[in-house]
Amino acid sequence: MASVPEGLLDEGVWFRVEESGTASAVRRAAERLAAALDMPENRVADLAIVAAEAAGNLVKHADQGTVLVRTVRTAEQAGVELIVIDSGPGMADVQRAIGDGHSTAGTLGIGLGAISRQASRWDLHSVPGRGTVLAVQVWPDGLPEPNWAAGLTRPLTGETVSGDGYAIREVDGRRQLLLCDGLGHGGLAAAATHEAVRAFRKAPAVPPAQVVEALHRALGHTRGAALAVAEPDPSAGVIRYAGLGNISGTVLAPDGGRRGMVSMPGIAGHQRRQVREYDYPLAPGAVVLMHTDGVVDRWNAADYPGLLTHAPEVIAATVLRDAGVRRDDAGVLVARLS
Structure with a gap:
């Protein structure tokens, strides 16, 4: 082991x-x-x-x-x-x-x-x-600070690896999230996602659109992926978001409001239009939720009283349980910003 x-x-x-x-x-x-x-x-x-x-x-x-x-x-x-x-x-x-x-x-x-x-x-x-x-x-010793973000992925039923993946990083004052869905499923989809995660962790501390451009270049030798990068900035009251392909991003406000975030059509590593970055309002206490197309959009936070006050991994697991589909890889990434 x-x-x-x-x-x-x-x-x-x-x-x-x-x-x-x-x-x-x-x-x-x-x-x-x-x-x-x-x-x-x-x-x-x-x-x-x-x-x-x-x-x-x-x-x-x-x-x-x-x-x-x-x-x-x-x-x-x-x-x-x-x-x-x-x-x-x-x-x-x-x-x-x-x-x-x-x-x-x-x-x-x-x-x-x-x-x-x-x-x-x-x-x-x-x-x-x-x-x-x-x-x-x-933990072996002491208690670290709680996670500000966490994700979960689950492979398609019958597969041993998931083509969905995520990464979380803090670099030069920027907090950034990556969610990736390698095309198809199985080992080749997982390989594309692993390359995206590797490139994301090594990318310079630049805005999300520039990170997505770097990932697009890095995935050229893979089958490609849908992916999105989000950068919450609570001090400025915004979240910056850029994506290619079918990744869904949502800002869930404490008052029950829900705001979708836009990804551009394309396949990172193969096909893309100009990568565009958008800013969205980010209220204090908001939750940022990103998911792949293995998770349906019919999930409603109002059906889960108090959930958005819980740890990001609990929120992600609840969404994966009730909105994840078994006929595809599924991935959920959550950031809770208090």
């Missing part, structure tokens, strides 16, 4: 959890990942408890439960994150469910209480009748 390239570690592994055997596989995968990251033994043990309880709760209570096990990183350290998603009955009173002794299925309700004690950070959102999303992180 330790010899696995860093990028593959960070992409993580999805598990569909419907029986106790798969729940055990989630725990073992989390332990192996923590060992590969050289986490201290006591934190590996804490992670094992978290993973066992989280996956076990899916077996007991949930419907269509899935878990993503992946690496999370800062410049100083690496930890393990579990994204736990279900379409089960949901919870009307999350705080009560967290308390030991409460259960919705006739069993001891110790799972969420144990998770909250052992985890470095956790966040949960649940809607009765729609299901629950839990994001939990275990």
Whole structure:
């Protein structure tokens, strides 16, 4: 496990959890990942408890439960994150469910209480009748600042790799987001996206349109991709956005307003018109949501009370669960700007 390239570690592994055997596989995968990251033994043990309880709760209570096990990183350290998603009955009173002794299925309700004690950070959102999303992180030492942005990708059913990908960077005072959808699916689509991510991370600190131009040049030897780059600037009250192809971007305002952002027609690496950059208003507390065409646009934030106040990874997982389609790779990228 330790010899696995860093990028593959960070992409993580999805598990569909419907029986106790798969729940055990989630725990073992989390332990192996923590060992590969050289986490201290006591934190590996804490992670094992978290993973066992989280996956076990899916077996007991949930419907269509899935878990993503992946690496999370800062410049100083690496930890393990579990994204736990279900379409089960949901919870009307999350705080009560967290308390030991409460259960919705006739069993001891110790799972969420144990998770909250052992985890470095956790966040949960649940809607009765729609299901629950839990994001939990275990870090080796200390507690980093919360993520300002996070993404999730899921491959087409039957594929082992996703052609969708994302990257987040802060360079010379600019915060920028990339969401990419390699043409088609499978290994060649994933290769195009990996090249876009590599080029994005190395690109100079320039506005989004210039970054998109650089990515267009970098993808010439691949099958190409749809992609978009966003640069939120809360101090100026705007978000700058440039894209090529079918990437959807939306600004979700705290008052319920919704503003779409425009990408130009084209295929990065092959066909493009002039890349154009647009500025959109960005109110304090707004959420920026970007997704590939493996996610439908019918998702409505009003159906998820309080969701936009949660961590970006919880928002992304909720959208992926309810608006992602299984006949295509799917990717969601969220920035929450308080």
